[in-house]
Amino acid sequence: MTLTTGVRDMAELAARIAAGDRRALSKGITLVESTRPDHRAEARALLAALPALGRPAMRLGLTGTPGVGKSTFIESFGLMLADDGLRVAVLAVDPSSGVSGGSILGDKTRMDRLSRHTGAYIRPSPSNRTLGGVARRTREAVRLCEAAGFDLVLIETVGVGQSETMVANMTDLFLLLLAPAGGDELQGVKRGIMEMADLVLVNKADGALKAEAERAAADYAGALRLMRHRPIDPDGFPKVRTVSAMTGAGLAEARSELETLFNWRRKQGVLAERRRTQDLGWFRDEVDAGLRDLLDSDEDLRAKLADSARAVADGAAPDAAAADLLDALRARLSG
Known part of the structure; x- marks a missing residue:
């Protein structure tokens, strides 16, 4: 079987990424972030x-509340790991403007020392208004960083929500990552975020x-005890632990806690099962996004979508309008 030129080029790029070529890694991430159909292929x-x-x-x-010191923490934590010989990749997702769609992408400026470390790689990416503060192609970027041999891939999100x-x-x-504030300010932290956190760090200690x-x-620990323990x-x-990204206090202990939990999950098979479940979620997300892209790319379906939206705005039942649009999509796919 003869490979096409494009596939052969991608095999060469993959080999360069696996060999630790940073320029190839950056090129690969740029490629997976592109929305052009030929680039997607x-x-x-x-x-x-x-x-x-x-x-x-x-x-x-x-993740963490605005002003909590995420960038300072990442730089201090990353430098500690990199100085110990580990390779650290940081995928920092910058919020995109709702007006212009642009992003500042200034993470390398905010983490200047880490960005210059030979054992670290920082890649800022625009969120492109994706919910959750995560770029749509972050999963693919993680895969590329893993293939490049990084020991830790850290995803920094735009904030708590x-x-x-x-x-x-x-x-x-x-x-x-949270700021030194308890009491009533606990109400500002979403319960869902607290329940999903594996480690809560109070910074600026x-x-x-x-x-x-x-x-x-102590307040956050008390709140966590009221939530059901995950079996x-x-x-x-x-x-819950305290840290200081400025002085480095507590960083080694936080690292130990993370490594303990990671190794336990890996040995118990929890990690592998978690990743299988995540891959299924990735598959469903891609199907959902692909269907939306199909609606946007087909002229007739795009017109039908606009007509349906106007009908709903004029008082039509949303569920009926959606069913009508899906019928048009099915007809397009079957025809």
């Missing part, structure tokens, strides 16, 4: 050409804020 060929992975990388999701739980559906561990951070950690994890998880 090449991206699928690239992913298919990636070598089978041995020991899995740790996929770590990180109900749809932010999407990040937990593509990572092995979910880390929630230094100087005058240290005592307040410790009180906040898949060992006793004690999820946990």
